[in-house]
Amino acid sequence: MTLPDKPVVISCGEPAGIGPEVAAGAWAMLRDDIPMAWVGDPRHLPAGTPFEEIATLSEAAMVCPRALPVLAQSFAHPATPGSPDAANAQGVIDAIERCVGLVQSGEASALCTAPINKKALIEGAGFAYPGHTEYLGALAGGSGRAVMMLASEALRVVPVTIHIALKDVPATLTPELLRSTIDITHTDLQKRFGIAKPRIAIAGLNPHAGEGGTMGREETDWIAALVDELAAGGINIAGPMPADTMFHAAARAGYDVAICMYHDQALIPIKTLDFDRGVNVTLGLPFIRTSPDHGTAFDIAGRGIASPVSMSEAIKLAHRMAGSS
Structure with a gap:
């Protein structure tokens, strides 16, 4: 792997x-x-942060060892930790768009996004997207489908359905959606992670993967058949497996990614195993995007106690992925 010399840009x-x-x-x-280089208003950085404004990303590598390189983005107001300002919402959106443009132009190797607050963006700027990922997909041209992966050294997981009520999962989970998720995950593990023949484990939807239809029929009615079809087509895939036995150490050694049927089925294991080092990766985009696996944490903002570990892991993973692409 040859690691890129172009910077990771941070929104x-x-x-x-x-x-x-x-x-x-x-x-x-x-x-x-x-x-790396940070895109934002320097007034929003913690007091005492060594930073240096740069005119272009080509300056970042030289500046980075002595100061945080900053591509200044104008915001309406200074920031008050813990209290989002609606007047700053457009600045947040503009910074994301600018970062995507830098990655798409080839000036940056990858994008790492800091957390946003959707309520603040909707109220302040009429933000029209359910979240970060959907907006990035729109900036990428709306082609294909973005898929969420959570990754750490201990585990990679992909939820097929994400932010919906549990009661809505069975109806939302279709053969087309599962196939699409598997295809995108398989392709990006090869392209972005450098895994030539990814090993994919598929979780069942129901307890004990349905136990032969006695605890739910999705596995026997269509999930197993889809897995068999994809395996016959050359994908290294196994399942559906009982989710309660997929995440101990010996089981994890047998696959590169676990594809899970709903949000908590995927996120509880990784957050239990490696809460601080989990990274959110968006698959299916024409550029690399990672993010720390936490939110804005308004309750501790400005107190100097927030751990930078997940952000650090997100930047490191973006850099490695750029070297594999």
């Missing part, structure tokens, strides 16, 4: 949250190893 996210401080903390951890 500032919600300035009243912990995004600016974890970005500054991650820079301090990685400044000698990974070129």
Whole structure:
């Protein structure tokens, strides 16, 4: 793997949250190893952060060892930690769009996004997307489908359905949706992670993967047949497996990713195994995007206690993925 010399670009996210401080903390951890640049209003960085405004990303690698390189983005107001300002919402959106443009132009190797607050963006700027991922998909041209992966050294998981009520999962979970999720995951594990023949484990929807139809019929009616079809087509895939026995150490050694049927089935295992180091990766985009696996944390913003570890891991993974692409 040849690691890229072009920087990872970091969008500032919600300035009243912990995004600016974890970005500054991650820079301090990685400044000698990974070129990066932060896009945001320098007024929003924690007091005392060594930063240096740059005109172009070509300056980032030289500046990074001594100061956080900043591509300044104008915001309406300074930020008050813990209190989002509607007037700053458009600045958050503009910073994301600018970062995507830098990655698409080839000036940046990858994008790492700090957390946003959707309520603040909707109220302040009429944000028309359910979340970060959907907006990134629109900026990418709306082609294909974005898929969420949570990744750490211990485990990679992909939920097929995400932010919907549990009662709605069976109707939303279709053969077409599962096939699409598997295809995108398989392709990006090859393209972005450098895994030539990814090993994919499929969780069942029901307890004990339905136990032969006695605890639910999705597995016997169509999930097993779809897995068999994909396996016959050359994908290294197994399942459906009982989810309660998929995540102990010996089981995890047998696959590169677990595809799960709903949000908590995927996220509880990874957050239990590696809460601080989990990284959100968006698959299916024409560029690399990672994000720390936490939110804006308004309750601790500005107190200097937010851990930069997840942001650091997100930047490191983006850098490695760029080297595999």
